[in-house]
Amino acid sequence: MSAQPQAPTIFDRALIRRRLARAAASGAEDFLVARAAEDLVERLSVVKRDFRRVLDLGSPRPDVALALAAALPGADIVRLSPVPGALGVGRFAAVVGDEERQPFGPASFDLVVSCLSLHAVNDLPGALVQARRSLKPDGLFLCCLLGGGTLNELRTALSVAESEVRGGASPRVAPFSDLRDLGGLLQRAGFALPVTDTEPLVVRYRDLGRLFGDLRAMGATNALALRHRGPMPRAVLARAADVYATRFSDPDGRLRATFDAVWLSGWAPHDSQQKPLKPGSAAMSLEAALKAKG
Numbered sequence: 148m149s150a151q152p153q154a155p156t157i158f159d160r161a162l163i164r165r166r167l168a169r170a171a172a173s174g175a176e177d178f179l180v181a182r183a184a185e186d187l188v189e190r191l192s193v194v195k196r197d198f199r200r201v202l203d204l205g206s207p208r209p210d211v212a213l214a215l216a217a218a219l220p221g222a223d224i225v226r227l228s229p230v231p232g233a234l235g236v237g238r239f240a241a242v243v244g245d246e247e248r249q250p251f252g253p254a255s256f257d258l259v260v261s262c263l264s265l266h267a268v269n270d271l272p273g274a275l276v277q278a279r280r281s282l283k284p285d286g287l288f289l290c291c292l293l294g295g296g297t298l299n300e301l302r303t304a305l306s307v308a309e310s311e312v313r314g315g316a317s318p319r320v321a322p323f324s325d326l327r328d329l330g331g332l333l334q335r336a337g338f339a340l341p342v343t344d345t346e347p348l349v350v351r352y353r354d355l356g357r358l359f360g361d362l363r364a365m366g367a368t369n370a371l372a373l374r375h376r377g378p379m380p381r382a383v384l385a386r387a388a389d390v391y392a393t394r395f396s397d398p399d400g401r402l403r404a405t406f407d408a409v410w411l412s413g414w415a416p417h418d419s420q421q422k423p424l425k426p427g428s429a430a431m432s433l434e435a436a437l438k439a440k441g
Contacts, residue, residue, distance in 0.1 A: 154270035157322070160245075162370045163267055164229050167207055170366035171233040177208050177365045179406060182348065183262040183291045184214040190289060190410070191218060191258075198222050198258040198287075204278060205246040205264035207366065209235025215260070225256075249277040257286045266292035266323055267370070275336035285417035288338060289410070294345055295325035296407035300395040301358065308386035317375040329411055338413025339420050346408045351401040355388045358404050 170177070183206075191198075198219055203212040203226040212226040216238040224239035227249070234241040244250045246261070247270050259278045268274050278288055302320040309316040324332075326343050333341035352358045362368050395403050414420060 154273065156372045157269050158267050159370050159372050159374075160229075160247075160269065163366070166366035166368065166370065167230045168232045168366075170364060171208070171230060173364065175364035177210070178350075178361075179348075179365065179408075180206065180208045180210050180263055183408065184210040186346070186408075186410075187211060187260060187262060187289065187291065188214050188218045190412075194287065196257070196287065200256045200283075201225070201258045202227065202251070202256045202260070202281065203239070204249070204259055204261040204290075205229065206260075206262040207233060207264060209233070209237060209239075211260065211262045212239045213237045215239075222258075246274050247277075249274070249281060251277075251281045253280050254283045254286075255281045257283055259286070259288045261290045261292075263291060263293065265290060266294075267321070271324070272332055272335060275332055275338075279337050279413070279415055282415035284415050285419060286415045287412065288414070289412045291408055291410050292329075293321075293323050294329070294407040294409035295323045296345075296347060296405050297321075297323045299405055300391060300403060303394065304355075304387040304391040305383075307390045308383050312380065312383045312386055318371045318373050319369055319375075321369075321371060323407065324409075326409060329409055333411055333413045336413075337416065339416045341411070341413040343412075344410050346410065348406045348408060350404050350406065351397065352404060353401065355384075355391055355402065358402065 199222055201215055201219060201222045201224045203215060203224065205227055206212070207228075209226065212224055212235065215222070215224050225242060226234060226239045227242045227244045227246070228234045229243070229245050231243050234243070242250065246264060247268050259282055261278070265271055265274055282288060298320050305319045306316040309319075326345055330341055330343040333343070359368070391402055392400075397403065
């Protein structure tokens with residue numbers, strides 16, 4: 148039997164864990180995680196289910212688990228984090244673990260959620276398969292991650308600046324997945340009734356340094372495995388600031404930064420779920436249906 152192919156190493160996961168630990172120790176707020184936690188609770192409020200066993204899978208801060216504890220007072224909540232210092236304290240069980248090697252048995256949870264974590268794993272298809280297996284039949288998976296439009300302004304400014312100053316660009320901003328690809332991954336992972344949607348958030352900054360400061364506070368600076376290991380030259384940074392201000396500023400001089408929040412949802416398969424009709428089983432042909440519409 149041939150071995151399963153390994154996922155390519157896109158991210159330096161050890162570096163991500165160190166940066167998340169540093170961000171957690173600093174006590175700085177993470178407005179993206181806080182926003183995702185609020186949106187998650189709002190989305191769950193319209194799902195008429197009694198979730199008894201719930202997993203927060205790898206969210207970088209405890210905001211999500213705390214929001215779940217408040218919204219689902221009768222639920223047993225487990226929070227998994229790859230960083231002990233980021234687990235937090237609250238009405239949930241804390242587990243240290245890796246999103247790519249989830250330590251849970253099959254059919255362990257009624258609900259699995261993850262906010263702003265899975266876009267930074269090397270094996271996203273594998274992580275989705277594990278999440279689906281850990282769900283009970285007809286259990287719900289609900290996830291928020293950063294999509295393809297995230298930090299496009301910064302990516303462009305750094306690429307232009309480095310190409311002009313150094314004659315070539317190195318990877319500086321992660322290659323986030325687009326909506327169509329993520330929907331396909333849900334299906335491949337075995338989820339039923341997959342749904343994807345996006346909610347872009349545009350944040351305005353006084354200057355590029357403030358944007359870099361927020362990214363550091365989130366533990367979200369460049370962790371690409373193929374990143375340039377040296378410091379960014381001052382000439383590149385200065386040129387990037389000029390490009391950013393010229394192309395991506397508002398009339399008042401504030402710089403725009405886009406965070407593309409993509410939401411994924413899917414259900415563990417169950418016989419009670421709606422299923423598409425089998426080919427040829429329709430009572431009316433497409434031609435007849437179109438004529439009836441006319």
